Every structure is written in C-alpha cells, then in structure tokens.
Amino acid sequence: MPFKEPYPTSIATLTALDTLLVIVTTSDGAVGFGEAAIVEGYTHETRQGGWDFCAQQARQSIGLTGEQAISQWLSHRALHSHAVAAMVSAVEMAQSHPVLSAHQETVRVPLLAPVNSKSQALVQAEVDRLLASGFKTLKVKVGFDVNEDLQRLAWIQSQVGDRASLRLDGNQGYQPEQALEFVRRMSPQAIELFEQPCQDANWDAAVQVARVSPVSMMLDESIYLSSDIDKAAELQAAQYIKLKLVKSGGLDSLVDDLRRITQHGMQRVLGNGVASDIGCWMEACIAHSYIGNAGEFNGFLKTEDRLFQNPLVFADGDIVLPPGYWPMLDMPVVERLSVKQTSFH
Template sequence: MKICTVETFFVHIPLQKPFVTALRTVHNMQSIVVKITADDGSNGWGKAVPTHVITGDSLGGIRYVIDHIFTPLLIGQDVRNREKIFEQMQRAVTGNTSAKAAVDMALYDLFGQLCMMPLHHVLGGYRNCLKTNMTVSVGTPSAMANEAAEYVAKGFTTLKVKVGTGSLIEERERLLQIRQRIGSNVTIRLDANQGWKPKEAIRIIRQLEEDGCAVEFVEQPVAAHDIAGLREVTRNTTTLIMADESLFSFEDAKNVLALRAVDVLNIKLMKSGGIREALKINALAESYGVNCMMGSMLESSIGVTAAAHVAASQPNILYIDLDAPLLVANEFPTSGVMYQKSLMKFTQQPGLGFDSKRMITWVKEHECE
C-alpha cells in the first residue's frame, strides 16, 4: 500500500456555546483535515487543531508543514514501513506536533485498513467501549452548577470542571454549588489549566479536601514549565495531581516521572505528535506504575476517534476525556466511534472506521479558504 496523494482542507465548525477555560474562550472550532490516498484507492484521515496557547501551532503553520515538508516525504512511501516514515517526519521538522499528529493518524488509519481490522484491535484490543467525562466551562458558580446538572440529567456520571480563574473563595463556591446540585454519586475532576501558583493550589486543594468535595484529581494546577511547583503540589495534597500542559513528549514524560512530580499523565495526540508517540509515553508511564488519561484538544470526531482507538487498546489508560465532539453544533455523524450518552462504542470497520464518501461530503460542506 503506497501513498499517492496528500490533501489538506481548512474546516470551520461553530460550537454549541462558548468554551471557557483559564487559558482562553473559544466560539468556533477551526482545523486542518488531512486525506492521504493510497494506490489501492484507500483513504486515511487525520486532523490537526491550532491551540496557540498550548501547542503554539497555527492553521497556516500546520498546513504549510503538511503540504510543503511532509508531503514530499510521503509520496511513494509504503504504509507498511510506517516506522521509517515517522522517523523521517521527526527529523524533517522540530516541534509542530499538531501537524505530525494529523499525518500520523491518517497513516495509522491506512494501516488498520491494510490489516482489515479496527485500529484499536491492531494496537492491542483491550476494550470495545469507553466512558468519557463531560466538561463544565468556567463561569459563575450558579451557571456552572446549572451546566453540571444539565449534563448529569443527560446521563453523564463523571464531570471535568474547569477552574483556575478565581480566588480560593471563588473556586470553593463553584465546587460547593456544583456538588450540592449534582449530589455525591457523580465523579468530579478539576482542570485548572495552569491557573494557580503552587502555594495557592495547595491551599485551594486542601480546602476542597476539608470540604469533602470528593475531587478525583486536579489537572495541571500550575504553570507548564514549573515542574518543581507541580511536584510540591503533589507532595502536599492527598488528591491525585495530573500533568497536562507539562507533558508533550516522551522526554517530558521521563522528566516528570523520574521526579515523581505527578500521579497521573494526560496524553493528547496534538501534544505528543500522534499515536506512535502517545503509545511510547503510555508504556513509560506504565513502567513507573503511573496511570494515564486520554484527552483531546477542542476538536471534532476525526482526532477524537484516533485518540479513542489508542485509549481502547491500552489497559494503563484508565481515564477518558473525549467529549469534545459533543460540544460542536453540527458534528460529523458517522465515524468509527459512536456516542451513547457518556459511552463511546466502536464500529467494526477497519482503521479509524470512517466512511470516506460521507467524509468528503462533510469536509466540502465545512471547508473554508
């Protein structure tokens, strides 16, 4: 199976409502869709989203790297030699993890089709179903409590609550109101998106522990570069602490794991550079006895489907944060993963499981120049 063409498309999709975190407010989802066509007519699909405040990638940069740096490397290559291809991509450009992830997804999609198996079976086949949390955006305590109650009424039993924008009093009030509205049987996770200083994080987390808010873990409480601060928070609280923005590469994982700076790692394909690197990070974490979460940026089904296949293939990935397609106003309806409330179920189609004819139609409907 040799690569014949590589095409990129700029796609724009509105969100159902603004998505607010400590880092940014987003109204629309913009992304670059990649279609790689092989000599047997098969299409592999990938997608990259520009998350400037996290990855530093832009739409123009992603598209340029794929069109002008990766495409000349890819044409004529055999998909079966994917390790050679990935090695060449890594050497060709530094960083640019989102562009690398999009091409990586498409190559794995083609390889799954070549194997005539769903990708999660090719990668390990540990699960056939996942259960995702649902994310509550930053807002007033009452607005966040209402949003949380809305998601619980829709069948979600785990919520990831965005925090990191307020004082101890404000953050505490948000959590107390949410917990009061949804009861004690719903799992709450917090994501501060680097919003606190280390001492502030320790003070807030300890207060929530004393309040009995029963938080499962706190994601990235301090600045991404502050690994010493991250370790200080981990050592001085009983709640699990997770690295997100502090973790991009395998080398980052080696650093935070060797220092015992966190309890859990959040792997995202846009940060790691794709499936290949995500699997390496997870294997390293497993060797340290550290579990992982599979997350995503604010992206739609293509990227999230690839992440879901990785998560389903690995026993060490215990936590799932793949709700992003549920936030989109007009999401693509057919993919290798289908949502039933909080459950994500896989079809038995090979690769990522996309219907290419419908995918092409959907891309054309949402394409921008």
C-alpha cells in the same frame, strides 16, 4: 467548526474548533485521515505554522513509503507534534493500524463532560442534566480566581454528592502561590485528580503542589516528549499523566507513551476535548485497549457539525462503536467548513 456553546478555559474561551485535516491516499488506493486542532497558548505551536509544516512535508513525501514518511515526520515531533500527529495518524489509518481495526463486538468507551455554567442555579441544573445523560465523571475548569473557583467547586460538589467523580483542570492558570492556596483550602470530596494548575515549564511548582495536595495531581501541558514522562516520575510531580494523540505524534507513539507511564508506576488518562470526530474516534479506539477511566475525547459533542457520514454514537455517557465500525468522511460537510485547501500528487 462552530461550538454549540462557548468552551471556557483559563487560556481562552473557545467558540469554534479550527482543525488541520490531512487526507492521505496511498498508491494502492487506501485512504486515511488525521487531524489536529492547534490551540495557541496551550502549545508553542501556531495554526499557521502547522499548516506550513503539513504543506511542506506533504510536498516532500510524495513517492515515499508509509514507513519512510512517518519516520521523516516524527523527526519533527518536538517542535510540531500536532501537525506531525495529523499526518502520521492519517497514514496509520490508511495502513489499517490494528488499534483502529473494526471490532466484531460493540465497543463502549466512557467519557467525561465539562461543567461550564457559572451561577449556582445554572450549575445545579447542568450537573443534573449531565448525570442524567449517563456521565459518571465531570470536569471542572479552575485557574481563574481562587476564591471564585473554590465557591463554584463547592456548588458542584454539593450537587454531585456521591453520584460522580470530578476532575479539576487549571489549564496553567494559577501562579504557584495561588495553586498552593487552592489545594490547601479546597475540599477533596469527589475529586479524582487536579490537572496542571501552573505553567507547563514550572516543574518546581508542580512538585510543590503535589507535595501538599490532598488529591492526586495530573500533568498535561508539561508532557510532550517521552522524556517529560520520565522527568515527571523522577521528580514525583504527579500521580497521573494525561496524553493526547496530538502531543504524541501518532498512534504508535501514543501507545508507547502510555506504556511508559505504566512502567513508571503512574496512572494514565487520555483525551483531547478540542478535537473533531476524527481525533475522538482514534483516541476512543486507543482507550478501549489501554485506558481504564473516563476519556476526555469529547470534542465531537461540542461542535455543531459532524465530519463523518456515519457519525460517532453517544449513548448513556459512552462513545459506542458498533461492530465493524469504520468512519467515512462526509466530504460535502468538509468542503463547506474548509477555509483553505491544498493538495499534492
């Protein structure tokens, strides 16, 4: 799914969304679908490994109940959380999971937007355009070069003023000494939090940066299992934890993980900026019930194509779900975009 414009991170500059799409039909005719875009470098998983896992597990699961299949797939969450999430959430949708149930009222869920421009003039124009579109939280990617990142951040802060809050995202791009230099030199103006500046496995670095940072820290790539949430709390490595459906392995597991964050006294953030309409819709439904800040499930705004016959609505900075909303796949679009398909009956 080509992006409208390149999406830069310190891991890679993404130009398209390569996602695994799983469609499940139950014996009584109910249909559900789930997805997972595996960004190699963000996770230990690979796209080919995700495809192979889904194909193998789908073949082995014909004839199982939904509960049996979900239990079998979740046992592989530690190694294949993205692929597991695509399969589990498809079954959960087919079972009309209550968090996805169509609402009787209009639901609005706030989103953030990334600032991608590099030059000062373009940054100023992009910030003004995003604020005019209703966004009240903007995301700033750092983790490249400390001096250049600080300069660009200062431009954005100057243009934003008090009109929005900023989330910084390092995407594991800094060495520990670079992250420490960055937080010591940056201005905290308008910054809500600073996300994952160092490598996911470097918990010592996370603790060191959290101790000196003038703004709240958030972990993302370091968090895959429930035990990682416990570890972050024990080490006091962050004040915020960001979750994604593709890391938790399904809707029920995601809700459990969100509750676990709160039990530890930490704040929770939700959202995958590299997901299609499917993942964004599911995370928006979860956020409506469990999240009180801007969601990061904005991938559907990045892609040229939309996968739903009844597309997700964006208005004034929010995803808007009208009463009774239930998405339907646009199969001609799915067929046109598909690179590889297989099915099991």
